[in-house]
Amino acid sequence: MEGFAADPSHPRYASLLMRHRLEVAAKRGMLADSAMIAHGRGEAFDYMLGEQTTPNARHAAQHALVCLEQAARPILSLNGNVTALACDEMLLLADHLNCPLEVNIFYRTPERMEALLSFIEERRQVLDLEVKVLGASPDAMIPGLKGPRAACTREGIFESDVMLVPLEDGDRCQALVNMGKTVIVIDLNPLSRSAQQATITVVDELSRSLNTMLAFAQEERRAVDAYDHQANLKASLAWIADAVNR
Amino acid sequence: MEGFAADPSHPRYASLLMRHRLEVAAKRGMLADSAMIAHGRGEAFDYMLGEQTTPNARHAAQHALVCLEQAARPILSLNGNVTALACDEMLLLADHLNCPLEVNIFYRTPERMEALLSFIEERRQVLDLEVKVLGASPDAMIPGLKGPRAACTREGIFESDVMLVPLEDGDRCQALVNMGKTVIVIDLNPLSRSAQQATITVVDELSRSLNTMLAFAQEERRAVDAYDHQANLKASLAWIADAVNR
Numbered sequence: 001m002e003g004f005a006a007d008p009s010h011p012r013y014a015s016l017l018m019r020h021r022l023e024v025a026a027k028r029g030m031l032a033d034s035a036m037i038a039h040g041r042g043e044a045f046d047y048m049l050g051e052q053t054t055p056n057a058r059h060a061a062q063h064a065l066v067c068l069e070q071a072a073r074p075i076l077s078l079n080g081n082v083t084a085l086a087c088d089e090m091l092l093l094a095d096h097l098n099c100p101l102e103v104n105i106f107y108r109t110p111e112r113m114e115a116l117l118s119f120i121e122e123r124r125q126v127l128d129l130e131v132k133v134l135g136a137s138p139d140a141m142i143p144g145l146k147g148p149r150a151a152c153t154r155e156g157i158f159e160s161d162v163m164l165v166p167l168e169d170g171d172r173c174q175a176l177v178n179m180g181k182t183v184i185v186i187d188l189n190p191l192s193r194s195a196q197q198a199t200i201t202v203v204d205e206l207s208r209s210l211n212t213m214l215a216f217a218q219e220e221r222r223a224v225d226a227y228d229h230q231a232n233l234k235a236s237l238a239w240i241a242d243a244v245n246r
Numbered sequence: 247m248e249g250f251a252a253d254p255s256h257p258r259y260a261s262l263l264m265r266h267r268l269e270v271a272a273k274r275g276m277l278a279d280s281a282m283i284a285h286g287r288g289e290a291f292d293y294m295l296g297e298q299t300t301p302n303a304r305h306a307a308q309h310a311l312v313c314l315e316q317a318a319r320p321i322l323s324l325n326g327n328v329t330a331l332a333c334d335e336m337l338l339l340a341d342h343l344n345c346p347l348e349v350n351i352f353y354r355t356p357e358r359m360e361a362l363l364s365f366i367e368e369r370r371q372v373l374d375l376e377v378k379v380l381g382a383s384p385d386a387m388i389p390g391l392k393g394p395r396a397a398c399t400r401e402g403i404f405e406s407d408v409m410l411v412p413l414e415d416g417d418r419c420q421a422l423v424n425m426g427k428t429v430i431v432i433d434l435n436p437l438s439r440s441a442q443q444a445t446i447t448v449v450d451e452l453s454r455s456l457n458t459m460l461a462f463a464q465e466e467r468r469a470v471d472a473y474d475h476q477a478n479l480k481a482s483l484a485w486i487a488d489a490v491n492r
Contacts, residue, residue, distance in 0.1 A: 023279065033269065040286020041293075044435070189290070191490075237490050244437075244487045 015043065015051070018085055018207070025084030029115040032107045035081050038167070045188035046205050048240045053212055056235035057204035061212040063227040064164065064184045064200045071162035071182070074099040079106065082166050082206065083116050087123045089210035093164075094131045096217045102156035103135030106169050108148035144175040166206050168194045186210075190236040200227060203236035261289065261297070264331055264453070271330030275361040278353045281327050284413070291434035292451050294486045299458055302481035303450035307458040309473040310410065310430045310446045315463075317408035317428070320345040324381075325352065328412050328452065329362050333369045335456035339410075340377045342463045348402035349381030352415050354394035390421040412452050414440045432456075436482040446473060449482035 004020045006013055022039055025031050053061075068074045076094050078087070078101055094101050103116050113135065120133050138151035140158035149172060152158050163176060166186035170193030176183045177197055185198035186209050195201045202209045216222065250266045252259055268285055271277050299307075314320045322340050324333070324347055340347050349362050359381065366379050384397035386404035395418060398404050409422060412432035416439030422429045423443055431444035432455050441447045448455045462468065 019280070019283065034265070036282030037265065037268075037286035037289065040283035040288075041290040042286075043283065044287040044290030047287075047437075191293075241487050241490045244483050244490065 014205075014207075015046075018205075021084050022081070025080065025119070028119060029111055030084055030119060031080045032105070032112070035084075038081060042167075042188040042205070045190075045240070048243045049188070049203070049236070050239070050243060051205070053204050053208050054236060054239050056232050057202055057209065058212055059225065060200055060202045060227065060232050061204065061209045062216045062222070062224050064202060065213040065216050066222075066224050067162050067182055067184065067200065068093075068097050068099075068164060071099075071160075073160045074162045075156050075160035075164070076101050077104045077157060077163060077165040077168075078102070078116070078120070079104065079167060080112065080116060083119060086166075086207045086210050087120055088127060089207055089214060091120070091124055091127055091129055091131050092214055093210060093217075095129045096214070100132040100134050100156055102153055103133065104152055104157060104165075106149050106172065108151060142172065142175050142179065144178055145172060150175075166209075168198075170194050170197065173197050190233045190240070195233060198229075200229065201233060203233070260451075260453075261292075264451075267330050268327070271326065271365070274365060275357055276330055276365060277326045278351070278358070281330075284327060288413075288434040288451070291436075291486070294489045295434070295449070295482070296485070296489060297451070299450050299454050300482060300485050302478050303448055303455065304458055305471065306446055306448045306473065306478050307450065307455045308462045308468070308470050310448060311459040311462050312468075312470050313408050313428055313430065313446065314339075314343055314345075314410060317345075317406075319406045320408045321402050321406035321410070322347050323350045323403060323409060323411040323414075324348070324362070324366070325350065325413060326358065326362060329365060332412075332453045332456050333366055334373060335453055335460060337366070337370055337373055337375055337377050338460055339456060339463075341375045342460070346378040346380050346402055348399055349379065350398055350403060350411075352395050352418065354397060388418065388421050388425065390424055391418060396421075412455075414444075416440050416443065419443050436479045436486070441479060444475075446475065447479060449479070 004017060006016045074097050076090055078090055090101060105112060117136055124131055134153040134156040138153055140152050140154040141150045142152055160181060162182040164184045168185055173183060173185060173194040174197050182199045184200045185194045186202045186206055187195045189195060190203045250263060252262045320343050322336055324336055336347060351358060363382055370377055380399040380402040384399055386398050386400040387396040388398055406427060408428040410430045414431055419429060419431060419440040420443050428445045430446045431440045432448045432452055433441040435441060436449045
């Protein structure tokens with residue numbers, strides 16, 4: 001990663017790498033003002049999860065991948081933090097699913113959209129993938145939302161049946177669920193409105209959970225148990241409670 | 247507060263006000279790169295505490311105030327986030343204690359020191375207080391630390407016996423304890439190294455805990471129970487565990 005010189009054996013390497021990616025993204029104008037604060041909140045929850053993928057998070061990620069694979073019109077949605085933290089993984093997942101990405105940000109400005117789209121295009125070329133990237137020309141609205149945050153693309157988010165939308169705002173998550181979609185959220189806070197309202201929630205750090213999905217995509221023989229949303233959230237809360245009680 | 251127009255009856259008013267103060271401070275060059283991430287981590291813990299001052303946090307704050315009042319040479323230390331979030335409260339507390347403030351930052355640059363000192367001076371004049379502000383000319387070193395983060399002022403931090411140092415780094419907290427000082431930390435994470443190593447830890451949001459101290463300073467009749475550090479941290483953890491289990 002450009003300009004990042006930390007030792008991979010450092011116990012906080014993964015965490016420092018994510019911070020570095022956010023700093024690079026901030027300099028390029030990709031992030032909202034609240035991006036760093038949101039990331040810090042996630043860090044606190046990850047700290048309590050032991051910075052590890054829990055068994056229930058692994059199961060949720062595997063189940064989410066199968067849902068995306070079986071979808072008629074899957075879509076992967078990227079906001080500023082998702083693009084900064086895990087652009088490559090999102091591109092690789094879209095390539096595996098043969099589906100488009102859509103840039104969809106809460107605080108939409110032409111400058112941020114351009115910064116995000118050009119970053120993704122750079123990474124797409126580096127990885128040499130044929131992934132379609134939507135978002136530059138929204139032509140539909142998510143019902144129940146107001147203003148620029150409602151804007152989306154008809155052939156992407158609007159007509160999708162299964163949607164991966166990591167680190168999503170609670171109101172927008174609810175609006176997407178109300179559209180009848182299967183909404184897959186990745187969120188470190190199992191108590192957040194997005195985590196609660198989504199169809200499937202992976203309570204895990206973003207890049208870890210995407211890598212869990214990408215690894216599972218390569219497995220030949222798979223068996224995924226049924227997914228119980230409330231049981232999954234409860235299991236994540238139990239991990240946090242355990243950490244606090246120890 | 248300049249440019250802050252949120253409705254005080256908004257359920258997230260206090261949280262939004264703190265974010266606004268950080269944004270103002272960032273524009274003035276007062277903050278380290280990691281300031282927003284650190285604040286977000288604190289927000290996550292405050293969320294789990296229910297954004298309230300727990301009974302044990304109130305007790306710790308009251309006990310801390312009494313220790314500062316009884317000190318021979320009390321000192322209040324401010325870093326970037328403390329100055330941004332609670333400069334007025336720190337000035338008012340220093341005025342009550344008739345002690346100096348010292349600006350003492352982990353990532354010391356002349357520009358940040360100047361930005362912090364000039365902000366504090368502005369607020370001191372607005373509040374019309376005779377508080378002495380140290381930090382511009384360090385002339386001593388905290389033993390056991392290396393580089394600019396060891397710098398401090400002899401008549402302030404170095405020779406103090408009781409020190410309030412909110413939101414402190416773990417290494418520096420340990421070094422200050424090793425100097426034999428009574429070190430009072432304010433930290434929302436009861437598991438942090440600073441929270442564990444301090445003599446007294448107030449597990450509470452910064453401005454709430456300082457306002458608890460300032461209110462207690464005005465009370466005529468006081469009774470403060472003995473302080474048990476481990477019991478205090480355990481009680482804060484129990485509040486978080488309760489929130490997670492509900």
